[in-house]
Every structure is written in C-alpha cells, then in structure tokens.
Amino acid sequence: RGLRRCLMSMNLHRVEESFRGIKTAIQAKDTFQNVTILSPSETLHGTQPLDVCCVTKNLLAFYVDRVFKDHQELSPQIMRKISSLANSFLYMQKTLQQCQKLCHCRQEATNATRIIHDNYDQLEVRSAAIKALGELDVFLAWIDKHHGGTSAA
Amino acid sequence: VPCVSGDLSKPTNVTFISINMKNILQWNPPEGLQGVEVSYTVQYFIYGQKKWLNKSECRNISRTYCDLSAETSDYEHQYYAKVKAMWGTNCSKWAETGRFYPFLETQIGPPEVALTTDEKSISIVLTAPKKWKKSPEESSISMQQIYSNLKYNVSIYNTRSNRTWSQCVTNHTLVFSWLEPATLYCVLVESFVPGPPRLTQPSERQCVSTLEDQTTALEVK
Structure with a gap:
C-alpha cells in the first residue's frame, strides 16, 4: 500500500477557508515580524518525498499538541474558526495513522521538526502560539503541494 | 531632510497587486490631500529577517505605486511593505500592508x-x-x-x-x-x-x- 493511497484526500479548501477567516486578525497580533516559527526555507522547502509523511505527522502534532492548546482567544468568531481548524487537524492525524508503517522518520525530518519546536520555545508561549497560527497558510500550502492537492470540493 | 512625523494623515489602502508574481505596491493619497503635491517613500520587509529595507527607486516619489517584484521575487517567502507621505516638512506615520504571501496571493x-x-x-x-x-x-x-x-x-x-x-x-x-x-x-x-x-x-x-x-x-x- 503506497503512501499515495493514504495521502490525505480531505477537503483542504475548507481548512484554508477557516484560516482565511482569521489570517488578518491573527497576523496583525503577531508583532515580531523578524522571527518565524516554521522557517520554511530551513524546514519545509525542498522536503524529500520520503520525508513528507513524517514531517506532516510531526507538524500536525505540533499544532494539535502545542499551538492550538497554547493559544488563548477572546473573540468568539475567531475561536470558532480555530476550533474548526483544530478538528480538521485531528481528522488529518487520524487519516495519516493509516500509514504508520510508511511514515519513516529520517534524520532530515526530525531535524526540521526540532527547528520548529526550538523556534517556538524561543518566544513567550502566547506570542509563539499567535505566530505559529499566523503561519498556518505556509503549512497548508506545503500540504497542498506535497499531498497532491485535494479531492474535489 | 527630517520631517515632523505624524502631522500628515497616512496613505490609505496600501496593498499589493500581484499578477504572475509581478508585485506592485499601490496606495491612495492621504485623506484630504488628493491633488496636493505629496511625495512618498516606500520600505519593505522580508518576514523573518531583521530590518526594513529601502527601495531606492521609490524614495520621494509622487506616483502612488511602487514595483517591488524584484524584492519579493522569492515567492515562497512572505513580505510586508509600508509607505509614508511627505509634504513640505510634515510627514505621515507609516501605513503598512498585511503579510503578503505571493505563492498564495498572486493572480x-x-x-x-x-x-x-x-x-x-x-x-x-x-x-x-x-x-x-x-x-x-x-x-x-x-x-x-x-x-x-x-x-x-x-x-x-x-x-x-x-x-x-x-x-x-x-x-x-x-x-x-x-x-x-x-x-x-x-x-x-x-x-x-x-x-x-x-x-x-x-x-x-x-x-x-x-x-x-x-x-x-x-x-x-
């Protein structure tokens, strides 16, 4: 069963739509423009096909176990969108569990994940969560690119 | 010539117009100053980098757009840009774009x-x-x-x-x-x-x- 069989054929457009609903507000709260969490040129750009599953799994866990938990939101509308995002991420995690056997974690994938966690730890936790949330479009674009886009809407 | 910042209202609707990765920053003159000889200065910022950078061809210009295609050509990075208005010895505060992501936003x-x-x-x-x-x-x-x-x-x-x-x-x-x-x-x-x-x-x-x-x-x- 190749990795392609278990690729996430979920509706990424709905996830992207949820993010678009909070992008401006969340990114406006991120006042540290000189640091990034995902640092895509070090972590995501040029991901090898062999590492896609592991990086996806690790980043989904990063958002579910840290970012969504650490973020505190006052606006009910934004909170609803973030909950929708979190549920989508939980669904993607479950989908990926189908291919546990294929999800080898090579050193490259582990290093990329560690850079992201280190970046996150450099900042005060609320600021880190805001920044990571504001960079979701980068991760979603990466998923879209590496998981062959999505099924029809 | 240093100017007194904040005496002038800021340019409005500062946004990137992007088609096939040709990224033009454009804006409207400050409220109430349409038709007045205002000049503008633009800076841009690569998200995650250290400081704002000048665009020399867009310093003290009278037009209300600035081509930042070369500066934002790495479409997998994200950017900010800002512009301020100057009129005589007065100048506005900076008016800034949101985070611009060419890969997702270009037409x-x-x-x-x-x-x-x-x-x-x-x-x-x-x-x-x-x-x-x-x-x-x-x-x-x-x-x-x-x-x-x-x-x-x-x-x-x-x-x-x-x-x-x-x-x-x-x-x-x-x-x-x-x-x-x-x-x-x-x-x-x-x-x-x-x-x-x-x-x-x-x-x-x-x-x-x-x-x-x-x-x-x-x-x-």
Missing part, C-alpha cells in the same frame, strides 16, 4: 490562446502564462512550473445561437467538435489554481468562424 494571468478551425470543430492550443522576470534575458518560467495543478476554464460562445459551453481542462490542447459550419464562435479562457480563491483575469475574447460545409458547397455547384 494567475490568462494563457496564450491559439485557435484553428475546420468545418465543424475548433482546435484550441493554450500556453501557460509566464512568471514575471527581472529582465528579458532571464529564462522564462511558466506559471505551470510553479503550480503543477494549474487548470483552465475554457468558454466557447456561439454568436448565432447565443449558447455558451464551458469546460475545465488541465491539458493544453482541446477540440470543440460538432459545431455549426460557417458560424462565428468566440472563445474566452481563464487560468486558475485550485485552493484559496484568487482574483482571475480572463483572456482577450477571440472570435473565429468555422468553415463552410464542403458537402453543401459541392452540391450547389
């Missing part, structure tokens, strides 16, 4: 469209739009290379019956068959990438007539 321009006809069909050959490039000598990059899932929405309109068909394709050649002979058809094509919605730009409308039906032409002789 995909229309493809080139070549049409050939025969009696009852029209063949369409599409050429993907080209990414903006710094100089003509630079090799061209097709937007297809950036967006492997680039698709086209092809519409064909029968000017006699006023009927329109549309078809979404990924390949670059298609044939519309079973058309009426000696009829003018007009074709419009739009490029798009599945994913976050983007503004689109349809191609120029091109019209071509199918040929006379040769069988009836022979009978007439």
Whole structure:
C-alpha cells in the first residue's frame, strides 16, 4: 500500500477557508515580524518525498499538541474558526495513522521538526502560539503541494 | 531632510497587486490631500529577517505605486511593505500592508490562446502564462512550473445561437467538435489554481468562424 493511497484526500479548501477567516486578525497580533516559527526555507522547502509523511505527522502534532492548546482567544468568531481548524487537524492525524508503517522518520525530518519546536520555545508561549497560527497558510500550502492537492470540493 | 512625523494623515489602502508574481505596491493619497503635491517613500520587509529595507527607486516619489517584484521575487517567502507621505516638512506615520504571501496571493494571468478551425470543430492550443522576470534575458518560467495543478476554464460562445459551453481542462490542447459550419464562435479562457480563491483575469475574447460545409458547397455547384 503506497503512501499515495493514504495521502490525505480531505477537503483542504475548507481548512484554508477557516484560516482565511482569521489570517488578518491573527497576523496583525503577531508583532515580531523578524522571527518565524516554521522557517520554511530551513524546514519545509525542498522536503524529500520520503520525508513528507513524517514531517506532516510531526507538524500536525505540533499544532494539535502545542499551538492550538497554547493559544488563548477572546473573540468568539475567531475561536470558532480555530476550533474548526483544530478538528480538521485531528481528522488529518487520524487519516495519516493509516500509514504508520510508511511514515519513516529520517534524520532530515526530525531535524526540521526540532527547528520548529526550538523556534517556538524561543518566544513567550502566547506570542509563539499567535505566530505559529499566523503561519498556518505556509503549512497548508506545503500540504497542498506535497499531498497532491485535494479531492474535489 | 527630517520631517515632523505624524502631522500628515497616512496613505490609505496600501496593498499589493500581484499578477504572475509581478508585485506592485499601490496606495491612495492621504485623506484630504488628493491633488496636493505629496511625495512618498516606500520600505519593505522580508518576514523573518531583521530590518526594513529601502527601495531606492521609490524614495520621494509622487506616483502612488511602487514595483517591488524584484524584492519579493522569492515567492515562497512572505513580505510586508509600508509607505509614508511627505509634504513640505510634515510627514505621515507609516501605513503598512498585511503579510503578503505571493505563492498564495498572486493572480494567475490568462494563457496564450491559439485557435484553428475546420468545418465543424475548433482546435484550441493554450500556453501557460509566464512568471514575471527581472529582465528579458532571464529564462522564462511558466506559471505551470510553479503550480503543477494549474487548470483552465475554457468558454466557447456561439454568436448565432447565443449558447455558451464551458469546460475545465488541465491539458493544453482541446477540440470543440460538432459545431455549426460557417458560424462565428468566440472563445474566452481563464487560468486558475485550485485552493484559496484568487482574483482571475480572463483572456482577450477571440472570435473565429468555422468553415463552410464542403458537402453543401459541392452540391450547389
């Protein structure tokens, strides 16, 4: 069963739509423009096909176990969108569990994940969560690119 | 010349207009200063880097746009830009864009469209739009290379019956068959990438007539 069989054929457009609903507000709260969490040129750009599953799994866990938990939101509308995002991420995690056997974690994938966690730890936790949330479009674009886009809407 | 910051209201609607990665920053003059000799200065910032950078060609300019394509050409990075207005010894605070992500926000321009006809069909050959490039000598990059899932929405309109068909394709050649002979058809094509919605730009409308039906032409002789 190749990795392609278990690729996430979920509706990424709905996830992207949820993010678009909070992008401006969340990114406006991120006042540290000189640091990034995902640092895509070090972590995501040029991901090898062999590492896609592991990086996806690790980043989904990063958002579910840290970012969504650490973020505190006052606006009910934004909170609803973030909950929708979190549920989508939980669904993607479950989908990926189908291919546990294929999800080898090579050193490259582990290093990329560690850079992201280190970046996150450099900042005060609320600021880190805001920044990571504001960079979701980068991760979603990466998923879209590496998981062959999505099924029809 | 240093100016007193904040005495002037800020430029408004500061935004990137991006088509095929040609990224133009544009803005409106400050409220109440339309028509006044105001000048502007632009800076840009690469998200994650250390400091704001000047764009020398956009210092003390009177126009309300600035081409930042070269500065934002790495489309997988994200950017900010800001502009301030100056008038005499007064200047405004900076007016800043939101975070600009060319990869997700650039408009995909229309493809080139070549049409050939025969009696009852029209063949369409599409050429993907080209990414903006710094100089003509630079090799061209097709937007297809950036967006492997680039698709086209092809519409064909029968000017006699006023009927329109549309078809979404990924390949670059298609044939519309079973058309009426000696009829003018007009074709419009739009490029798009599945994913976050983007503004689109349809191609120029091109019209071509199918040929006379040769069988009836022979009978007439």
